[in-house]
Amino acid sequence: MVPFGGWDMPVTYAAGQLAEHRAVRNAVGIFDVSHMGQVRFTGAGALAFLEQIVPGDLRALLDAQSKYTQLCNEGGGIIDDLIVSRLGRHEYFAVVNASTRVGDVQWMREKARELKVADCNIADESDRWGMIAVQGPQALGMLDRLIAGKIWSNTPPFTLHAFEMDGAPHFLSRTGYTGEAGGELLCPAELAATWWKRFLEAGAVPCGLAARDSLRLEAGYCLYGNDLGLDTTPVEAGLSWTVGWKKTAKYIGRDVLEKQKVEGVSKKLVGLRTESRRPLRQHDKVTRNGVEVGEVTSGGFSPLLECGIAMAYVQSDAAKAEDLQITSKTGSQPAKVVKPPFVDIGLKKS
Amino acid sequence: MASSSELLFTSSHEWLQPGGDVRRIGITDHAQHLLGDIVYTDLPKPGKQVKKGEAILVVESPKAAADVYAPVSGEVVEVNGALEGEPSIINQDPYGAGWLVAIRVSNPGETSGMMSEADYKKSIGE
Structure with missing residues (x-):
């Protein structure tokens, strides 16, 4: 327990x-x-x-x-x-x-x-x-x-x-x-x-x-406290699809979300997967050419895919990069950006 | 599960075969239980020289990554290749098919401080 x-x-x-x-x-x-x-x-x-x-x-x-x-x-x-x-x-x-x-x-x-x-x-x-x-x-x-x-x-x-x-x-x-x-x-x-x-x-x-x-x-769902928090917005978290862009109410935070939608964001939540069975861990660093560009907020091992999977916030210019690495104290390994869900389980978003 | 009563144990939850020049090592049943489902091992390459007490490999479950320490000094002469595709063997048979590496022991005297299974079980409160 x-x-x-x-x-x-x-x-x-x-x-x-x-x-x-x-x-x-x-x-x-x-x-x-x-x-x-x-x-x-x-x-x-x-x-x-x-x-x-x-x-x-x-x-x-x-x-x-x-x-x-x-x-x-x-x-x-x-x-x-x-x-x-x-x-x-x-x-x-x-x-x-x-x-x-x-x-x-x-x-x-x-x-x-x-x-x-x-x-x-x-x-x-x-x-x-x-x-x-x-x-x-x-x-x-x-x-x-x-x-x-x-x-x-x-x-x-x-x-x-x-x-x-x-x-x-x-x-x-x-x-x-x-x-x-x-x-x-x-x-x-x-x-x-x-x-x-x-x-x-x-x-x-x-x-x-x-x-x-x-x-x-595996299903690509965010966990509050890991992937979502006071320092992240729904736009940064990839949750724009849940925002009512056409709603009329002046809801709390609306100005910031609309600005981010128009001007873009500096960091984005992405899905990453590796070729190895090594479980990925929260706080592993995402690096590109040896430079830190982000951090894993949720990591683990996918029993279905039998590889490491993670969600990480990365700098927006690295969100589509094909040369990302995940680096922890035990070493570095290449990681591929994938759009969650990681596994094809017929998920519906609404 | 292979008989564990003849093995030698460390306080960091490794076991070592008791006799011979080349001896297998692994992790204890207690250790595999604490880790939960083991999904990954990072085994050293044969030929690696290891010192007693040095972290020589990593065993990982979704819950945690655990360093495994060499119970004796020597040379890694064999690794358990079956673990690469099926690391859960360690959970199923930690004292048998779930062995990790075999070491050519350079100083057999180093085993003198190791525990019997009975003493090890006492140390973990079993």
Whole structure:
């Protein structure tokens, strides 16, 4: 067990990282992600408020639809990345990272006061919800068998569905952090252990933080704290596709993001892969002709490709270079720039 | 798994075959367990001269990179080529097929400070 955002979490279960990773790519794995935070926004002003605090365009969301976006500060720096779902015309639901949750909610409440937002209640429901990610090619089939009332395999990705079971409210979010099909179940915290056992009995493989990290890295998903932070903007992080460039709200950080879009950025997040099995590591240097041009923010070993893969911020003029090297204290090796996802797993971006 | 009871152990979690001019070395079951799935080894080339206590190769899992130290001085005469494509052999059989390199021992007296398996297990609290 390791400390993670204020929680004790397992790095691996009995199967070990590689077996857990392969279970998700080939069958179905489950992750206890109850540490994630949940925030509910209610009131006639909810949409108008959210539109002012995230770069993503939420206006087009229909009921039960979800959108990946960020919480940015005035400089465009990323306070957190989150998924916002519309529950109803006056009700939205966000899932945020564990380590940033308290700060997020403080920030939101401060901004609501500063912006003189009318009629938007912000409720931190994180302690109420347990959350289990069910991921893999067999995940939706398993959800179909365990949760009556809906054919989950027919629901589109990036939707959030409320349902009732055991007399309690639940959500099934058609999202995940592995690049595979599946969902994330939100249940009352006191039912989380019951659900965990249900999934285990149905044949899911329990997966720890290590497999969660190698799966998300293969899928090219950013990790807050590694690849995203206050010193990076969505444009620098390659997340321009999530920014609502046509939205009308003057959201926090908009000036910086629009300037970067027009004038370009000085650093960019790129994917890198090597020809060797050596795992790449956070803080490895990216070099070109012996000169440092960037740094790895997430690194690892791809079990599917059997090579080192990484995400790194590099100077923009090096973002398409064909002569990059990754250098650590154990030596240098050539690295090729690739556009994530690293593996072809039929990922959909929206 | 090969019998480990006759091997000699270091406090830095290597094992050494007990007799002969050329002896294999590897990492202990405890060490492979701590590292988790081993995905990469950086083995030295045969002919390399090594000194006791010197880092001679690296074993890496997604979790960590671990230096392996020479338990004795000598010359690397053979490396386990099977590990290049399948380093997980070290996890499966650390005392047998998962050996790392074979060293021609130049000073057998250097092994006098090494531990028996029982003492090694005691040292790691097993």
